[in-house]
Amino acid sequence: MPELPSRIDAQPDTVGRDLGRLVLTVVELLRQLMERQALRRVDAGDLPDEKIEALGVGLMRLEEAMVELREHFGLEPGDLNIDLGPLGNLLGPEAGQGR
Amino acid sequence: MSLVWVYAVRDGDADDPPAVSGVDGERPRVVAAGTLGAVVGTVADEGFDEAGLAAAMEDLARLEALARAHHAVVVEAGSAGAVAPVRLATVFRDDEAVVAMLRERADEFEAALDRVRGRREWGVKVYADTRAGGDDSPAPAPGDRPGTAYLLRRKADRDRGAAGRERARAVAESVADAAGTHAVDVRRFALQDARLSGRNEEMVLNATFLVDETQEAEFRAAVTGAGDGATVELTGPWPPFSFATADPP
Known part of the structure; x- marks a missing residue:
């Protein structure tokens, strides 16, 4: 059983990284929701090709930006997958195992 | 005192x-x-x-x-x-x-x-790679449309993941069925996070079976023979913790 921290450390040198992690987690969640929604619309087949291309480029840039930001804060993909206890993980079980 | x-x-x-x-x-x-x-x-x-x-x-x-x-x-x-x-x-x-x-x-x-x-408890856990599965063929990628290619790639990833999870679930049910035919009772528990077991594969079945001692050989053979392509972990025999534990008064 992993040792549980008895309190949350708010060290000045880690608080920036922790805040970055929290913000990136929220952004990553939104990015994945947008991507899922985009894929559903592609599945439905009611989008014109130009719209699909624009969506794809937007999502691709967003993912590139996420990777850069993550590296800036020294975070792994799995670091953004917050454990919600009985609800499972925020980004699903397969998120953050590298892609 | x-x-x-x-x-x-x-x-x-x-x-x-x-x-x-x-x-x-x-x-x-x-x-x-x-x-x-x-x-x-x-x-x-x-x-x-x-x-x-x-x-x-x-x-x-x-x-x-x-x-x-x-x-x-x-x-x-x-x-x-x-x-x-x-x-x-x-x-x-x-x-x-x-x-x-x-x-x-x-x-x-x-x-x-x-x-x-005359019965003992056996634990059965099944681990499977839920990401492997489905069609691995690359999506047709128009070279001049990088956004479309990106979306199609993500779509293929998603579909492969869904197929992998579906297959893992089918494997879990087949193991549960094979075990169940030689058991008198079963309890299913919540699946544990992969990090707890230290495995790369995901847990897809976490169950425990109450097995008659006369059926143990058949039960073990059925469990270890099932679960094609997945890791089946059999533990026991245990005292019937999951079937006869008395609550405190």
Whole structure:
């Protein structure tokens, strides 16, 4: 059983990284929701090709930006997958195992 | 002053106490009442009264030591015959209180013992790679449309993941079915996070089966032979923790 921290450390040198992690987690969640929604619309087949291309480029840039930001804060993909206890993980079980 | 810790309830005619040390290093003994016998240990007042146990539940090291000792006594008690394990940290004032509890809940204990007599518990966990599966063919990628290519790639990833999860679920059900044909009862538990088991694969089945001793060979063969392409972990035999554990009063 992993040792549980008895309190949350708010060290000045880690608080920036922790805040970055929290913000990136929220952004990553939104990015994945947008991507899922985009894929559903592609599945439905009611989008014109130009719209699909624009969506794809937007999502691709967003993912590139996420990777850069993550590296800036020294975070792994799995670091953004917050454990919600009985609800499972925020980004699903397969998120953050590298892609 | 001392208290009485209860490990398990079993048939009263077997009165040889388990030959292992208990939670307080004490030698377990048997308190009998009618056809039932409670396997108990005399423990110190200090550390085992209400406040002491509440503190122990917060102290992982102490809790682990208590759980291991409790478990060892229950396993030993169950090696001789049917046993109904009692939950960790069930403590009585004295032997008279244990006898009163045995008499009051005799029907419940006898039903539990009847249910598990001649039967043992086996744990079955199945791990599978939920990402592998489905069609691996690359999506057609128009070179001049990088956004479209990106979306199609993500779509293929998603579909492959869905197919992998679906296949893993089918494997889990096939193992559960194969095991179930040789078991008298089953309990399913929540799947554990992959990080707890230290495996790369994901847990897709976490179940425990109550198996008649005459069926054990068939049960084990069926379980280990099932689960094509997945890792099947069989543990046991255990005392029937999941099928006969008595709640504290």
